[in-house]
Amino acid sequence: MSQFAEIPSLFPDHDDVADAPPLAKGRVPSYMRDHRKRLRERFMTGGAAAMPDYELLELVLFRALPRQDVKPLARRLIDTFGDFNRVLSARPTQLTQVDGVGGAVVTELKVVEAAAHRLSRAKVMQRHVVSSWNALLDYCHTTMAHRETEQFRILFLDTKNVLIADEEQAQGTLDHVPVYPREVVKRALELNAAALILVHNHPSGDPTPSPADIEMTQKINVAANALGVTLHDHLIVGKSCELSFRAEGLFDVV
Numbered sequence: 340m341s342q343f344a345e346i347p348s349l350f351p352d353h354d355d356v357a358d359a360p361p362l363a364k365g366r367v368p369s370y371m372r373d374h375r376k377r378l379r380e381r382f383m384t385g386g387a388a389a390m391p392d393y394e395l396l397e398l399v400l401f402r403a404l405p406r407q408d409v410k411p412l413a414r415r416l417i418d419t420f421g422d423f424n425r426v427l428s429a430r431p432t433q434l435t436q437v438d439g440v441g442g443a444v445v446t447e448l449k450v451v452e453a454a455a456h457r458l459s460r461a462k463v464m465q466r467h468v469v470s471s472w473n474a475l476l477d478y479c480h481t482t483m484a485h486r487e488t489e490q491f492r493i494l495f496l497d498t499k500n501v502l503i504a505d506e507e508q509a510q511g512t513l514d515h516v517p518v519y520p521r522e523v524v525k526r527a528l529e530l531n532a533a534a535l536i537l538v539h540n541h542p543s544g545d546p547t548p549s550p551a552d553i554e555m556t557q558k559i560n561v562a563a564n565a566l567g568v569t570l571h572d573h574l575i576v577g578k579s580c581e582l583s584f585r586a587e588g589l590f591d592v593v
Contacts, residue, residue: 415437484579494538523563548589
C-alpha cells in the first residue's frame with residue numbers, strides 16, 4: 340500500500356513547493372513543480388470550466404500534500420466517488436478508505452466543502468426569495484443534493500418574503516426523515532416568520548414526491564394556515580434537479 344507524507348499544518352508557510360524545504364529524499368522534482376505551475380496558471384486564466392474534475396481536485400490536494408504527486412490520488416478519489424462534488428461531500432470515514440487519504444487531505448476537502456456551503460448561503464440569506472430564486476436553488480443543491488441520507492430543512496421568511504433563517508429540522512435514513520408539523524410551526528412562531536419553504540432531499544436522485552411526502556406537506560400546511568403562517572412551497576432536491584410542489588400543481592392536493 341502506497342503512503343502519502345502529509346503535512347501537520349493545514350496552511351503551510353510556503354504554498355509553492357519549489358520554496359518548501361527539501362525532505363530527506365530530496366527536493367520536489369522539476370516536472371512536478373512545472374505541472375503544478377501549469378495547472379495554477381490554467382485555472383487563473385480559464386477558471387474551473389477549463390479543467391476536468393480530477394485536475395480541479397489536484398489543486399485542492401496541492402496544499403494537503405505539497406511534496407507529492409497528487410494526480411494518482413485525485414484520479415482514485417474521482418473513480419471512487421464519481422465526481423468533484425461527491426468527493427467533497429463524502430464522509431470522512433469514506434474518504435480515509437481511499438489509499439493515500441489521511442487527516443490533512445480530509446481536512447482540506449472539508450474546508451473547501453464548508454466554504455462552498457457558506458458562499459452559496461450568503462447569496463440567499465437576507466435576500467428577497469423571488470429575486471434570488473436561482474441562487475436559492477443553487478444553495479439547496481450545494482448543501483443537499485449529494486447527501487446519502489434524507490435531510491429536512493426549513494426556510495423561514497418575513498412579511499416581505501426575505502429569507503431570515505435557514506435551519507435543519509431533522510435528519511433521517513436513506514429514504515425517510517421524521518418531521519413533526521407542530522415543531523415546524525412552533526419554530527416559525529419563535530422566529531416571527533410569516534412564511535415557510537420546506538426543503539428535503541432524495542438520496543436516490545429522483546425528486547418525485549412519495550405519498551408520505553404529500554401527506555406530510557398537507558399536515559404542515561394545515562397547521563401553518565391555522566396560525567397565520569403561509570407555506571409557499573416544498574422543494575425536493577434530487578441529484579441533478581429539483582421538484583417544486585407549487586410548480587407541479589401539488590398544492591392543489593394539499
